[in-house]
Amino acid sequence: MTDDPHPAPAAESDGNAKAYSVSELAFALKRTLEETYGFVRLRGELSKVTRHASGHCYLTIKDERASIDGVVWKGQVRGLAVQPQQGLEVIVTGKITTYPASSKYQIVIETMEPAGIGALLAQLEKLKARLAAEGLFAPERKRPLPASPAVVGVITSPTGAVIRDILHRIRDRWPCHVLVWPVVVQGDQAARQVAAAIAGFNAMGSDGPVPRPDVLIVARGGGSVEDLWAFNDEALARAAAASEIPLISAVGHETDTTLIDFVSDRRAPTPTAAAEMATPVLAELRAAVADRDSRLTRSMERLRETLRNRLAAAARGLPRPADILALAQQRFDLAAGRLGAGLERNAAAHERDLVRVAGRLSPGLLLRPQAQKAERLAEFSGRMPPAVIRRLERAAEQLTALDKLRVSFNPDGPLARGFARVNRADGALARSAAVLQSGEQVRLTFADGTREAVIDGEGGAAPPARKPPAKKPAAATQQGDLF
Template structure:
């Protein structure tokens, strides 16, 4: 018997052999056929967004984990982006990834699993944005008192825009620019954010001027209907807006994240219009009241000043009383004037009669002058001839050659020009100023060195019998001692003199001796 006897084919040896790709394709076909369209409820695990834009995340419960993927085109259409920790209902189809022997859910739509999940996600997002400072009160801007142009971001067909326009027309008509957007649905958040940024991108004073105030408005609805105003892109656009923004989303009880980021929140769109502009009739009434008060104040001021003027005028004397005294003095002087003129003429006549200038004296003085003139005329010809002879001799002695005279004149002219160049007015003025400053410095030095300045600092000069006393012996020998201070002199008696042999008291610490 052969130890290696063949007992027949091995079990399963005639089964069909599959390749790996065949098995992978069969599994893919089976899974996609059985789970072509499914809705899966679970908690979102890790979330990863690739550089290509595809999003990968996990759906899990307490026992299993299901991989999920949304391609780039699907991610942009998601109404709610999955976040880690959210409980969601994901809608899509099952597929496989053969190269890694994995199956996964291709997600086309994600919705939170109930209102509780939405509120939890909303609170988590609110805390994250608040931590960035987007809701700080310090960054909120004041609303302009009377904007010229108001931009409204809302649906152009709803009742909201009609309510806003009607309220503005009743209170204070203003120019309104409407940016139509979808206020509900997947495209709502992107359109609202684009509208806010579009209004801010306008040029002030351009063909289509930039608004002075923005109103983002929508009517009431459920949390799902208002969810577009909770999206991060809308909140960031509202926080970045350079134009003051009023949010009026939903009714008074509805609160969205744009309400926290806006500069003011209005409970309703109509209330937003009331916040935007004042009531023109009230302003006109206030202006009329202010004008009446101004006129009344002006009249009261004029009345007070007129009364004050009347009081002051009663305190003034009458014009005739002011002129009465001078008129009387003028009459008295007029009465005394003729007598005073006659007395003055008589006085001058007496002075003239007593004057030594009498006719006889004048005649004798004229006769003496005539005699002196005759003697001078007799001597004049001889003196004239002698003077001519003397001048002729001097002229002969001073004659020089023309060349020497010209040379002397040239030298003198050069000397004169040199002296004239040196003698400039500014040099003279400068020298005078230097001399004046030197004189003032000497005067200040004289004042400083003089003993009067020393007396002003608390010292005194002692004189005995008119001479300056510098010692005890001279003070005892003097009959009268006189002490001179800065403001005058006093005399000291004998009792105030120092005794012989005693030493004078030392001067105070802050003073030295006079010498």
């Protein structure tokens, strides 16, 4: 009898091989591997490092051509010389065993020590250093995100939870137009498609049939280094850096870092966080506007109250209008009281000056220049030619005739001979009796004054004309001497 619960089956005596059960073969292989490779020293690069809730650590050790799964039991994790990290090249010791339930072999790691940076990680670090030297990671070249985008462009896989999370988050925060550019986010074609999507969004015109996005989001869920390696592509990084539209990278989880995170304008730890970065909260904006409006109203009220108090304080310090005018009114009354006496004193002063001057005045002072000028005129007239004298005589005769004509046209001339001028109430001259109505008030103008009268009667035959008084013979008009 053997102690092995699953002994290796023996060949049948008839020469035919006995059929193994699955468990027999699986445990036989497990025993063979553990006996043959009970102690193995292995060098490789770590990837797919996963820490289970139970405390065990599962990982993959790989090189450029192959990979093997590994596990570190909970009791061995704390005693490791170096903690497992993605991309770290290590040297591990342990034994090879199998997991019969899934027909996989793995190494159970007992010790781990660093052996250097992995080949992929070293290549990525060189590329990162070169792009940083070109200034693609410089903070000053990163553009600010729009405060309230009208269109958001999303570059991701059209299937999966990422696009649903982004759309749901944008719809809750800031309802706007979302354009989705479908791409693969894993594999050899992922980098090329994502770069083409970034260039395609930037090539859209602002007046085209499809609106141009105001901000772009490149999103992908979490995964291993191999799954996210497409986002470490140099061409994709340069396309993201050349984007004229602000770009947010949301690749992997918060602990995952790819090359596109360094060249993008903003890095989001998750796709949901990218949606929150790209859009404001409409309800918060409305609340902020309402708060600022109320604050502005309160500030204006406080300012108005402050100005009112200042005005009231200044008004209390000002004198009353009656007090301001009292002094001026008093000065005016004093000046008015002195005005009459001042005028009298001024007139008296001028009178005294006139009296002093009047003693030196006499009619002879005026007659002497007049006599001198008359003598000069007579002297001059004696030397005048006869033609000039005759011409002057004719001018004097014409002047006398014109003066007679002027006297004859004088409207007040007939008044001196006993006539009267009748004017109506409006000042119009009444030229006939027919224009006057009974009871109308008129004004009669005589040579020595005016009288008011009222027209009586309806009018009739004119009364007999009175004989004009005999005219006195007019005195002969004497021709005055022009000189």
